[in-house]
Structure formats: C-alpha cells, structure tokens
Amino acid sequence: MKIRVGHLYPDYLNIYADRGNIAVLAARARARGHELDVLAIGMRDPVPIGTVDLFYVGGGQDREQELVAHDLVAKAEPLREAVERGAAFLAVCGGYQLLGRSYLDGAGNELSGIGLLPLHTVAGDRRMIGDVLLDCDWAGETLAGFENHAGRTILDAGAEPLGRVVAGFGNDGASGYEGCRYRQAYGTYLHGPLLPRNPWLADRLLEAALAHAGVEERLEPLADELEREAHAVSAARARSRGGRY
C-alpha cells in the first residue's frame, strides 16, 4: 500500500530531525510491506484534496516560522478538512504552534494560526528547555523527548492534551500537560528524534494514515531493541534533569 505523506515546508521548518521523523515513518512502513510517498508542500503550493493520508509539519527558528505563517493561513481550509475526514497529522514545535488559533510574540504582534487545534500560544520571557517525559494514558504509553520553546501554549477547555507531564515543562510550564490531540492530529513540543525513540506513536500515525487510505490494519510489532534502549535513557534523563520552574 502507498501511504501518501504531505510534508509541509521542509525547506523552512526543518530544525532538528524533522527528516529523521519522516525516515522513521518510511522505515516502519517498509518493514510492514508499505511504501511512503512523500510530497513536499512548500510556499504557495496547493494542498492536495483527499489524497494525503498523513501530514507532517516540523519546527523552525522564529525567523523561518514567521516566513511560513502567512502562507499556512492560506492552506487552513483544506488542512482542516483533511483532518475532519480522518487524515493523520503530526505537528512538532513551531508547527504545533501554527496549528493553533494564534501566536502572540514578545513584541505584542499576533501571528494568525490555522485553528486546527483548539489552543493558542503566548510568548513567554523564559525559554522552557530540557528533557521531557509524558504519560499518555489514552494510549497506555509514554513519550520521551526534548523541549525548547519560549511560547506558552494554552489549551481550550475540554481540549485533549497529548500527555500528562511526568518530568519537564510541557505546554506552559504550569498546567501539567503537554501537546494536544484532535481526531488523528497530534501536536507537541517534543522536537528532534521524537519518533525514533517513541516508535509506538509512529505506528499509530501509520495506522491512521492507512485507515484514511482505506486499509484497516493493525501493524505487526517490530523488535525495537535500540528504540527501547534510547527511550529508556531519554526517559531517565527527563526524570533526573527535566526542566521545572
């Protein structure tokens, strides 16, 4: 089966391992006999309607993020519709912020997001930097990663977070929650090699993408020894030195 991936702004939002996350999706799809077909969706490119099973948007530095923000707003409608129709979506760091309604920067300028996730973000004066560990009880799994963001993301009442913060700052350093999920869209501050060391999330995204493509399939587990070891080290790091106020 071909899984069609739409990678948004790979030339702009590519800091830290965003291509690594794609490589993990590709390798894990291949191990189950599927193929990833990755389409780069850049500035002014149209969003294909109904033919993308999984969207990905990564993180960037403030400058790059500002450059794409205006363009993304023009893509809001087809992206929201795709998620309503069951397409999977992973948004990391800067990309996560842009999926919310708005981002208010330090100078008081408001950057419009696309309102795909029920949240908004306000720049803080202290960066939240460090290892993070999340408990995702909805999946019976944990996520280990690294966060580095000045934005404080505030979820709307009733919005589903991605996980409860076991160690680290999370969305705003105060709520005790990190990330957001809506249907098959997942947003998170955990950047970098999120999927390599948390392969269960990669598999969940692939299953959702396959379902969108019309294939209901429970993916066979892989050996994942290196993955488990990397996860354990990363989780231990978060427990011993995750950020806190």
Next chain:
Amino acid sequence: MRPPLPLALEAAAVRAAGTLSRLAGRGGGTTLPGKLLWKLDPGAIDALARRLPQGSVAVSATNGKTTTAAMAAEILRPHVRVAHNDSGANLVSGVASTLLRARDAELGLFEVDEGALPEVTRRLRPKALLLGNLFRDQLDRYGELEIVAARWRAAVADLPEALLVVSGDDPQVGSLARAGGCVFGLDDPRVARPSLQHAADSKYCIRCGTPYLYAAAYVGHLGDYRCPNCGHARPMLDVVARDVELHGLDGASFTLTAAEGETRVALALPGLYNVYNALGAASLALALGVPLEDVRDGLGRFSAAFGRFERITVGDRRLLMLLIKNPAGANEATRTLVEGGAPAVAVIALNDAIADGRDVSWIWDVDFEPLLAGLDRLVATGTRAAELALRFAYGGLDRGRIEIVPSLEAALDRGLELTPPGGELTLLPTYTAMLALRRIVAGRGYVTNYWERAA
C-alpha cells in the same frame, strides 16, 4: 565593602589555585584560576588585558574558532610573544586564566565562545576581531541563531575602533563588514557542493527573507550568495582562496590572494573547512601587518589543534580523532573522511553533558549517510550511545553492524580490536567525549595531557 586586593597578589593567589587543582589530579585546572579571579574581582580581567603592550585580538565562530586561532598563533609566534587560550577554554574564565599565565606576553590572541563574545570583548577591548561563521549549534544553550547574531551585532557596534575581519561567505557575518576592515571568502566553484546541505542555516535573505541564489555553496550556507529580490549579495572580497586542492585526509592547498600579493599555501590539515580556517587566520595576520610569506610559512607549519584533527599512535595502530559538535561541523568531518577513503570501522561517541549540548537531536541533522557504504562496523558509545545507534539504523546501516558500548574506554578498546595492526581507527567524539578519550589515551602514555603541554 572589601578593599580591592592589589592585582599582583590576586593573580598570584589564583595561579596557585590552578597548580593545586592540577596537583590534586582534578584534570586540567585550565579555567579554575580564571573563575576564581572573576569571582574575586571581575574588573581584574580588564586590567590584565590592558597590560598587554600590543593589546589583544579575538576570534569567534560557531565552527573552526579553535583551529583558526591556533593557526593565527602559529603565524604570529615568530613575530610576537602571544598569550593564547589554546586548550579551548573560551569563556571569560578561560580568557582570564590565560591572561594570568602569560606574564611576559605582548599580544593576546583569544578564541571566544560565540555566546560569550559580548562579555569578553567588553572586557578585552580587542583591537581586532575575526568573525568566521554562524551555524545552528546547541540551541538548548545558545538559543536561536538570530539571538547570537544580534549579540554579535551589538558587540561589534560597541567596538567602533576595532579592525573587523569577517567572512563574506556567511550572509549574517558578512553583513557585519565595515570600512577599513577586511572581508575574506572562497572563490572556486569546482569545490562547491551541488546543492545546499540540510544543515544550511542562513538560506533566506537577511534583509527581505527571499531564498538566496547561490553561485557556489561551499560549507553549509557559506558561499557566493545573492538575493534575487532585493539584491543583497556577498560583499567584495579582500582576501580570497582560489584553486583549492583537497588531498583526502592528507591535507589541502590553495592560492591565497590579497592586496599584499599572491601565494600558494599548503596545509597539513584536510577539508574545505580547514581552508576556511586558514583563510580567516591569514586575513587576521595580514591585517595585523604580518608579511605574506610569513603567513604562508606559518600555515604550512601548522599541524592540528587540540582534538580537532589529531592522529595519535597507539602501539601498532593509529587513532584519527575528529571532533564533532554540531551538524555543519560533523558534515565536514564526514565529507573529509569519505574523501580520504571511508573507514570500515568507526567509534562514534555521543555525550550529552552541558558542553556537548544536552539536546542530542542535532545528530539527525547531520548527513552521516556517505559513511554508510564503507562502514563494516560502528561502535556507538557515550552517554547517548543508543540514540546514535538509532540514527545510523534509520539512516540505513544494518543493525547487525552496530555495537552499543556505552563506556568510552571499552569502546576504544573494541574499536582497536576491530582495527588490524598497522591500521587506523576513526574516532568521532563530541566535546566531553573527546576530552575523556584523550585522557584515556594519555593515561596509557600515548599522548601528553593538554595542561602539561600548555604549561
């Protein structure tokens, strides 16, 4: 308030502390005296710097500052007694320690951490400033590239009298150039990359945000760029490297062209990034009035900076150690290795201490892939060995070829065991892993410790 101690007395006391630290076996003790002095009297650093009869110069960059400063020191040494922080201690404390040790120096030559540049230059008031490049590096420590660039702009504005020597090939750094200074760059499309690398950072016009067009991209985003929208382009070059020849792992040569004339430079160090380092050091030395032939000879004499590209004989085998610390630097190490014949066995050490960057995500931005084809065995080591193993596994290296050996010493031994007698083992360590590996090799008597050499 405590009355200030006389400077000489302070200096003697903190020097003694450094000696004690070494005697107590607590490593190099290279920054301890400086840290103490800074605590005791921050202004003392300014006073010590003012005692240098020829003043000081500062060298900064994300990549290559240690090598560039060491090259400049090699060029300058026959002309002037230099105080140089050659063990890489490049924060205020390291500069202070060097100032304390160098009692008869005439000129200070300081490699400075890019984040610490404003603080150090505020105290040193250097007469010349060499600025090389800005790449994404340890965002957990330095913050975003734009923040570092803004600090550099402020530092430069605060030194209106200083001679600025800048790389024109980096859009951010080149924009700092000013009248009376010097701009250097590379001009040889034959050694350009076919396309911008993944780790290129300043890809968008710093004035208007449009993607630059590159006539040639050499290392990351360094090259001959032009904005098709507003016209912002690489400034005119005063000192240029042309006709570059890369000789695998054995060295590189290029033609150095400046107002002073033209000469062929032969380097014992490999790789295009070392051509950049040499070009920066040459530009600085020329700006300080060193004759062109002496620049050429000094660069020709230079062998290696601490841990950057070191060959160490260990019994009947050799170690080749290349420091990796961020995507752009690791890409160049990879490219150099592959041009010299890709290694069959490599020990790659990934630590995540503060000096390495606690965030190890950067390894996913490195183009390690050219190494894969020739790699028979990867020994992944360091505190984040498993993470590194994953990077290579998802890069396409067969998992059966990867061994995880978290202990550096055990990994070194395993690597040596996999290397045939007479062969060379490639080590790619991050900063603290490099220090630890050097300590292990020194403990076995194969290389002297840096504090013994620097003393």
